[in-house]
Amino acid sequence: MERIELTAAWAKGQEVLAEVTKESGVRASKCYQCGKCSAGCPVAFAMDKTPREIMRLVQLGLMDEALQSHTIWLCASCDTCSTRCPREVDIARVMETLRIIAKRKGSVAEKKMDLFHDLFLKSVENNGRVHELGLILGFNIYGMQPLKDAHFGPSMLLKGKLSPLPHTIKDNGEVKKIFANVRKRGGKL
Amino acid sequence: MKRVGVFICHCGTNISAAVDCEKVAENAKSFPGVAYSTDYKYMCAEPGQELIKKAIKEQKLDRIVVASCSPRMHEPTFRRCIESGGLNAYLLEMANIREHCSWVHPDDKERATIKATDLVKMAVAKVMQNEALVRSTIPITKRALVIGGGIAGIQAALDIANTGHIVDVVEKEPSIGGRMAQVDKTFPTLDCSACILTPKMVDVANHPNVNLITYSEIEKVEGYVGNFDVTIRKKARSVDLKACTGCGTCIQKCPTKVPSEFEMEMMDRKAIYTPFPQAIPNKPVIDRENCRYFKSGKCGVCQKVCPTNAVDFTQEDELVTERYGAIVVATGFDLFDESVYGEYGYGKYKDVITGLHFERLLNASGPTMGKIKRPSDGKIPQNVVFIKCVGSRDEAKGKAYCSKTCCMYTAKHATLVREKIKDSNAYVFYMDVRTPGKGYDEFYTRTTDQYGAKYIRGRVSKIYEKGDKLIVWGEDTLLGRPVEIEADMVVLATAMVAKADAAKLAQMVGFSYDQNHFYTEAHPKLAPVETHTAGVFLAGACQGPKDIPESVAQASAAAVKVCGLLSKEEMPTEPIISAVNEAICSGCGMCVPVCPYTAIDLKVIQERIHGKTVSRKVANVNSGLCQGCGACTVACRSAALNLKHFTNEQILAEVDALCL
Amino acid sequence: MKYAYYPGCSLSSTGVEYDISTKKVAKSLGIELWEIPEWNCCGASSAHLTDHLLALALPARNLAIAEEKGLDVAIPCAACYARCKATEVEVRNSKEMQETISAVIERQYTGKSQARALLDVFVNDLGLESINTLVNKPLKDLKVVSYYGCLLVRPPKLGFDDAEDPQSMDKLIEALGGTPVDWAFKTECCGAAHATTKSEVGFPMIEKILTAAKETGADCIATACPLCMSNLDMRQTQVGAKYGQNYSLPVFYFTELMGIALGINPQELGISKHFVDVSGIVKKLNEAAGRRDTA
Ligand SMILES: Cc1cc2nc3c(=O)[nH]c(=O)nc-3n(C[C@H](O)[C@H](O)[C@H](O)COP(=O)(O)OP(=O)(O)OC[C@H]3O[C@@H](n4cnc5c(N)ncnc54)[C@H](O)[C@@H]3O)c2cc1C
Ligand code: SF4
Ligand code: SF4
Ligand code: SF4
Ligand code: SF4
């Protein structure tokens, strides 16, 4: 394993660390590395780093490694970790913040999962609501797996669960404006 | 002409790093009344004190200002110093230029120096008004009270009694012994707890100078050091201790079963019971809440079978008041209520237990006769998981502090699992292993190396039942991987917390406690067994988590303090008390209810006015009770009350010095 | 009792039966639901993975509309509820955020109108006793594991129930005459959209929950979230096939169970829209009711 020179790494990570602290409202130094978060995390089995290890990377300023991890994308935002942390660290919020920053920096380890959220929001922006059929079709087409889950389609249509046309709200201007206003304030959507 | 000497201390660099001490000394020379001013590196050290004494003589100084640290620590030092230099101790003032100046203004030397100069100026103005005060004396009652009969209380009582003083031990429970009686073996030597505790219990019970007052509580405390008047409630035991021979027939025949507190409710006791076989006094008590006779008026079996007619249903609580010279508080600890850990299923899963339950499972007279068995089905567990720091070091659900003893007792438990159960596994989930202490770390090393307990660094997140197993989810943080154990039993090392009624007792006796309700020592380093209240001392886990050796050491230390006090016939009292100017006192009585120490009453005086004798009421301050708090002085509308050493004139002189 | 009603996107598509049953049950319990006109998507998980402000602004618009009406908002979907609750609390606790949000949504929202989980409204506002008295077709002998999902009772400081061992749905089942079955997976996460976006992660999460539910011997699962529903119900056969299991474990919205117990025709509640067959259970309950009627 490569040896990390900690002082240089710390200096390099400062800028992003400051962003994480500000945007998440979490001081990583509060974490005492007990691992309770990771012990209960329902997705830990699939992660490349446990949530505690992400906290450790942040504590040491090893931000690139944290931002490039799959963990931050696999996190299901279930809040189990934050609910049980003995130091009241809101880890779920740290995960969320790292994802947002990773996306801003264009370093997205799980492109497909990110794609889903993009399409989701696009649907919201265009229609005011999510058009689930459109979302699933789009996701599977853009995600290069056009037949995935396709077998649910017919029965869903039959059960009245998917409508072929998007639900839109009459005055979608208001929602479009919300997106525009968030962009104006620096939101990268 | 008054001649004030000013002495500026550097406190090493504690003060001088932020304050220009030479300059302050120089500035002080121009203050009215100052005849001499100098600075020195350590004023409280021997050479510093000599410097002051020499200056008193050579410069003919008649009052002194020392500008240094908080008076809390060194005011007595400097008072002694000027006294041996020939001045009255109260002709001293201290200016606190450390806590009030250098420590809070480390970055601005220029302005800190100005502030220090101001503080000295005020002290000089005040000391100019100081008067010589004379201490009076109060008698000391040569009898000590120990509250709590755990190992700490027992040790303190024995040590005090052995010097020839009389000690009363008040214990809330029917027997003395405390938690140590519940513990099976003791780390780090694994000697049996009862074997080392029982002889001490017997010694204290048989000691001619000790009175055990069990099943009793403190009801009221009045008075002050040397003369505490304590009212004790002796709860009705329903058994006449003199008549009872401790034969136990009543216990055998009593039909009512109640879960035993001593056995952590894993075993039953009777409604008439002694908490454990080695109890002292080894005579039963009736638990009136559960006894049939008291609930329904029927039964009375115990009374019928008692050969000495000792059972007495008509007994009532008895209040006795006794005077003591000193009090040792040794009320011990409780265990954290771990039911807040829903994720561990405590209370829901029978085989998730606490360390104290586990002690009882280990104990030969416990519910399983010393065989480690699961409470749910009595099976011998193969995989036992221990979780440390439950309720400790947990701001979210528990206490922020470390409970200090649980790392060691968990190592003890893991060792005993491996020793007692063949082919067993003992897993210990830990965050840190904290085993400083003589022979302690070696003990821990043996637990892993010799006994093969598996230590896993990580805090458990969840426990759930699957079939008859308990599934434990943790992370091995050293591997960075989630791990799971199919356990047969889980033992939680729960935090040591203050007694539920700790605050109440402290308020009653009149001493302070911290945010966790542990009792506060007078100084964390230099006065660890004293409280801020003279004559009240601390021993054992009531002051903070402690193991047996520490509790015993602290108890002996407290005993020495008590003996020191009781060895005197009388002690000097602080003369800084309130004084009444009877000429202007209107006798309105406003001050009487204001005094928190009930030191003021009204008395009648005779006066001659225009040749006639008239009598009128005026306030009267009891010099033994007044603590010099000053509350009365602000309540008095006629300004007839003045606190000596902090008179209105003195305070105003300080204000003037600063503002004019 | 009157609440603003925010169904959320899923309830007009995959979770349509949740919407149907909610409205029917509310009506028969005398609770008035005023559906927020032209409500918009709350952004669910996607917005708060993308931009924090957007994640607050989207729910805030709906809450603002309810606030104008002076109503609290009853929300069936656990995910929508969690987003709305987070918004409400953040806006209420910070004047600055209140101003920012109001500027972004171009409406006034102060945090006064509260986000309430539909389960909370039924159990704590209406009360179990009132519900119990209205039951005319008790869920006799029906063993139900309540699956709250991860978001409904978290974070603990904002929750209406214990975050580790919630009880409200269990108590509700009991009030409906059913038998709540205790289990340890009440709040384990089902993986949300992972089943769609990354099935190799989402499926094992679903598998663990279904297996645990099956092991309790329960007849069915009750849930309070459309996403949980589609993971446990729609994907049940698919997940079963992958792990060689045949769970055959019907999943209900708790509102459907309420509807059945209140005597509403199950078909009217939309239960035919489920993927896992529920007819066996319905039949069993009908028979029990029939026996009772004739007895
Ligand atoms: C599971 C476990 C295992 C342990 N194992 C070990 C070990 O192996 N080795 C070791 O060194 N230490 C061990 N300890 C620590 C040990 O128990 C304590 O150090 C010791 O009991 C402290 O003694 P104490 O007298 O201060 O308090 P306690 O033992 O708590 O005694 C206090 C006494 O005061 C009485 N009391 C309380 N309030 C009042 C009141 N208001 N009025 C009158 N009486 C009152 C109580 O009834 C009790 O009898 C263990 C602790 C636990 C929890
Ligand atoms: S639970 Fe909290 S303290 Fe423990 S490792 Fe996770 S973030 Fe750190
Ligand atoms: S919020 Fe994310 S990191 Fe935390 S427990 Fe859930 S999945 Fe794991
Ligand atoms: S007198 Fe106080 S300030 Fe001076 S050296 Fe001693 S401790 Fe320090
Ligand atoms: S009178 Fe009470 S204590 Fe005595 S035998 Fe009956 S139940 Fe037991």
Ligand code: SF4
């Ligand atoms: S039977 Fe009488 S003498 Fe014997 S233990 Fe009981 S009370 Fe005491």
Ligand code: SF4
């Ligand atoms: S002594 Fe050990 S187990 Fe106990 S609180 Fe401290 S670190 Fe935790």
